Amino acid sequence: MVCEKCEKKLTKVIVPDKWKEGASNTNEGGGRKINENKLLSKKKRWTPYGNTKCIICKQQVHQDGKYCHTCAYSKGVCAMCGKQVLDTKLYKQSNV
Template sequence: MVCTKCEKKLSKVAAPDPFKSSSASIKEGSRNVGGSKLIGKPKAPSTSSTSKTTRFQPYAGKCKDCKQTVTQNRAKYCHGCAFKKGICSICGKQILDTSGYSMSAK
């Protein structure tokens, strides 16, 4: 659950769907279907162990209540806790009055 103010903070999809018919790569014919991926693959430079530790982790946040990993960037609460409490998962503002609902105590 996200409030209207935090909707613009939501993560966007990283890339468009490549199998969509309106995709530019299918129109131009640059997409190689059925080809070997190993033939055209460039050789990767040797990596050290430090590059693995500095890798970007987008979902590194934890829920304030249950300490579960959140699935949204900048979120303070996981989806389950936000739904049970009726709050926005990013800012924590009360969205829904859950006093009349029969919520599970899990």
């Protein structure tokens, strides 16, 4: 649950380059080297579960944000910036 402002940040794609069109994962055009040792040539790689953790429950967050989905919904805030999105005053919620 994110606000309208943070919704633009969610349009990023994990693998933006197309196959065989200047992609970094092909042999053509200086992309991937043959017989390359991946442990020695490791650069900063994308990690699906980064180092970001939820402020409330300390669970790992899958996107760049402050709150996990569960805590953001229960508090009624944007998961990325923390802005109030919903009024959860009349909701019946439990922590089970």
